[in-house]
Amino acid sequence: MKAYLFNVETGLYQGETFEEADMLHNEEGITSIPPPDYEHGQVPVFDRRKNGWAVIPVTIAKQLLHLNDQAGSIRTSHPSPPYCRCHVLPRRAAYLKKAVTQAAEGRQLGFLGEPRVNVLELNVKLDILK
Secondary structure: OEEEEEOOOOOEEEEEEEOOHHHHHHOOOEEOOOOOOOOOOEEEEEEOOOOEEEEEEHHHHHHHHHHHHHOOOOOOOOOOHHHHHOOOOOOOHHHHHHHHHHHEEOOEOOOEOOOEEOHHHHHHHHHOOO
16 A cells, blocks of 8 residues: 655655555554645645645745754654655755765665665765855
C-alpha cells in the first residue's frame, strides 16, 4: 500500500513509500492519506489532530524548522531525497537538485530502509557555491 511520510514534530511532507496496511497504524510519521497538489513555493504539512494535510508557503515551513531547531530537537541526519528537493531555493535550482540527486544513497543492502541523502556529501557540494 502506498504511504506518505511526514516529520512527526513539524508535519512537513517527507516523501512516499510502500508499507503494509498493518504498519500504518503502528508507526508515527506515516499515513495513507495522500498530500494535496502543491505549487512551487509551497509544501504540504500533515496535521495529526485533524488527520489531514494542509499546504503552507515555504517561508512558514522554514520558520517551523527554525523553531524546531531552537527547541533543541534532533532532525534526521539522512533525510529522504524528496524532502531535500522540496526545500531547494528557486535560484540555482538546477544545480541544487543535481547535488541532492548525486548525494542520494539507495536502500541499505539494496532492500532495507528508504533512499536517503548523505548530508555531509551534500554540504560539501553546496560549499562550492559559496
